[in-house]
Amino acid sequence: MPTEVAVVGLGYVGLPLARRACEAGLATVGYDIGADVVEGLNQGSSHIEDIHAEDIGAMRAAGFRASSDPGILAGAHTVVICVPTGLTPAGEPDLEPLTSAVRTVARHLEPGMLVCVESTSHPGTTEEIVRPLLEAHGLRVGEDFHLSYSPERIDPGNRHYTLRTTPKVVSGCTELCAKHATAFYERLVDEVVLAAGTREAEMAKLLENAYRYVNIALVDEAALYCDRVGIDIWDALRCAETKPFGFSGFRPGPGVGGHCIPVDPRYLMTRAAEQGFAFHTLRAARTVLDAMPEHVAGRARDLLVAAGKDPARARVTLLGVAYKADISDTRESPAYPVARALSALGTRLAYHDPYVERFEVDGVPVPRQPSREQALTGSDLVVLLQEHSEYRSADWDAAACPVLDTRGTAEGRHVVRL
Numbered sequence: 001m002p003t004e005v006a007v008v009g010l011g012y013v014g015l016p017l018a019r020r021a022c023e024a025g026l027a028t029v030g031y032d033i034g035a036d037v038v039e040g041l042n043q044g045s046s047h048i049e050d051i052h053a054e055d056i057g058a059m060r061a062a063g064f065r066a067s068s069d070p071g072i073l074a075g076a077h078t079v080v081i082c083v084p085t086g087l088t089p090a091g092e093p094d095l096e097p098l099t100s101a102v103r104t105v106a107r108h109l110e111p112g113m114l115v116c117v118e119s120t121s122h123p124g125t126t127e128e129i130v131r132p133l134l135e136a137h138g139l140r141v142g143e144d145f146h147l148s149y150s151p152e153r154i155d156p157g158n159r160h161y162t163l164r165t166t167p168k169v170v171s172g173c174t175e176l177c178a179k180h181a182t183a184f185y186e187r188l189v190d191e192v193v194l195a196a197g198t199r200e201a202e203m204a205k206l207l208e209n210a211y212r213y214v215n216i217a218l219v220d221e222a223a224l225y226c227d228r229v230g231i232d233i234w235d236a237l238r239c240a241e242t243k244p245f246g247f248s249g250f251r252p253g254p255g256v257g258g259h260c261i262p263v264d265p266r267y268l269m270t271r272a273a274e275q276g277f278a279f280h281t282l283r284a285a286r287t288v289l290d291a292m293p294e295h296v297a298g299r300a301r302d303l304l305v306a307a308g309k310d311p312a313r314a315r316v317t318l319l320g321v322a323y324k325a326d327i328s329d330t331r332e333s334p335a336y337p338v339a340r341a342l343s344a345l346g347t348r349l350a351y352h353d354p355y356v357e358r359f360e361v362d363g364v365p366v367p368r369q370p371s372r373e374q375a376l377t378g379s380d381l382v383v384l385l386q387e388h389s390e391y392r393s394a395d396w397d398a399a400a401c402p403v404l405d406t407r408g409t410a411e412g413r414h415v416v417r418l
Contacts, residue, residue, distance in 0.1 A: 001027045001063065006076035008101050010037055010066060012259065012329070013118055013152040014082030015048050017188075019055055020163050022062040024187050030066040031073055031104075041066040049327055049355075050156055073108040078184050080116045081105065082152065086263055086331075093267045095121060095129070102133045109134060113145045114180045118152040120205055120264055122271035125149075126198040131173060142174035148181030149198040151205030157327045167191040171201035209264040210282060215250045216261070217285035220292055223252035223418060227299075234408045234417060252418055254385050254406040255292040255334030257323025262289070262332045293334055296406055296418065297341030300381055303402045303416060304347075309380045312346030317369055317379040320386025321353045328355035335385050336361055342383075350379070354390050376400065384410055 007018045010032040021028040032038055040047055042065060046056050065072075073079055083097045098119050105115060117130055126149040131141055141147045150170045155161060168189040172178030178194060185192050195201035219237070226233035233252060241249040256262045265282045272279050304311045321335035322328055330336075339349055339361045351359050352369040359366045369375040372390060375382055376399040384391060387407045396403055396412030403410060406418040 003027055003029050003072075003076040004078065005029075006031060006073045006079045008032075008073070008079060008081045008105060009083035009097075009119075010034075010041065011082065011084060012048060012050075012156055013084075013154050014080070015041075015046070015051055016154060016163050017080060017082060017118070018064060019051055019059055020188050022059045022064050025062075026187065028059075028062070028064050029072050029076070030064065031068070031070055032066060033068060035068050038066045038068045049329075070104045070108060073105060075110065076108075076113065078114040078116065079105050079108075080118060082118045084259065085119045085121050085267075086259070087266060091266065093122070093270050095125070098125075099129065099133065102130050106134045106137055109137060109139055109145060111139065111144045114148065114177075114184060115145065116148045116150055116181055116184070118150055120151060120260065120267065121202060122206070122267045123199040123202040124271070125202060126171075127173060142177055146177040146180040147173045148177055149201045150181060150185060151201055153205075153208075156329055157324060164189050167193050169193045169195055169201050169204055171195040171198045173198060206264045206268040209260045210268060212250075212261050213256065213265045213289070214281055214285045215248065216253070216256055217288040219250045219252050221288045224288075224291075224295060227418075251408060252406075253292070253334070254296045254338050254418070256289055257331065257333040257335075258329070259331050293337035293341050296338050296383065296404070297345060299416075299418065300342060300347075300383055300404055301345055303404060304381055307380070307402055314347050314380040315378070316342055316347040316349055316381045316383065317375040318349065318351040318366075319353070319372070319375060319382055319384045319391060320388050321351050321356050321359050322386055322388075325387045326355070326389055328353075328357075330356060330359065335359070338383070338385065339366065350375070353386070354388060373398070376403075 004026040005021045005028040007014045007030045010030045018028050018030050037047055044056050045053055081101050083101045085098050086094050088094045117126055139145050153166045168185050170181045170185050170192050172181050182192050223233045240247055269279050269282050301311045304314045318335055321333055322330055323333040342349055350367045350369050352372055352375045379401050381401050383404045385406055387409045396410050396415050399414040403415045405415050408417055
């Protein structure tokens, strides 16, 4: 059977897309440079939490196979690029995985093929970077093949808004490209939203997460102010959220994490700066968010001193090091800078997370507490960083130490909120 869909990058974005394509009855294959990822999928196991072994079994029964040989892309009707676009160690946008993937696709580009990019990047990436790389071998967009940009909207752990039920923004380099992309995605999702062009679609993705980035920074800064002057920020938020219009609730926390919120605004700021424009709001938000881990460490130090403990010798346990509740993903988690800030105080760090089996900070493993209960009884201070379901049922009164709650979900006589 001819390949209808080839997915490039089988991670948190690509694998759900491949599964959905199989569900829609499309002959689907996957390409990934990770040999362990490919081997696991072909043996029936999944490395993504939202996709289980039975899902992989159903995909394989539908004919899906994965390969680390780019030759698997040859002959595909549609190729979807879903590789990660993160940050360099210096915190700058890293487009190398995307450009590498595009070059690989270019070597297997054929007349009539539709190429869809889902990887997040700055406005102009599709036209200014992807298109020239694909056209380098002689074929032309809109004439010989079609090129689309459709930003991913995957939300790991979200059972309500799935790939199928989340509206899909779609665009094309030409009107015909957009029509081909729309026809493809209409087979996968319930609603397609057509953007005016690729730059508008690229901007929409960045704007979605910049909105969250700025609003999280706003409530974080409000929390810092309220802490200084003795106002209960959590009660203020509870009251504000009763307004049925004009207010969207966000929560303070130890920082932001994940594959989108801390990353996407950097792409927008960097690109805008190259074009001579300064995003003052985003830069101000970054200043606030970057300061939150130090604030958490400062509160932890003060609580230890108040309890008569020397921070330089205190046992501090981090509860929840994933970037989001009830998942194992630690990408860009605020747990990393919080751990660094606490280590700078000399504390003896440990962690507990029901989803994360190993947690390393700058290459150094952090000891794992065997249970939540032992963390609460065997520490001088516990810092609640993530609101996993398991922690919502915790008996915080059983703690033998103060509990610094950065999420506003814990209650008890030992609990001190951020």
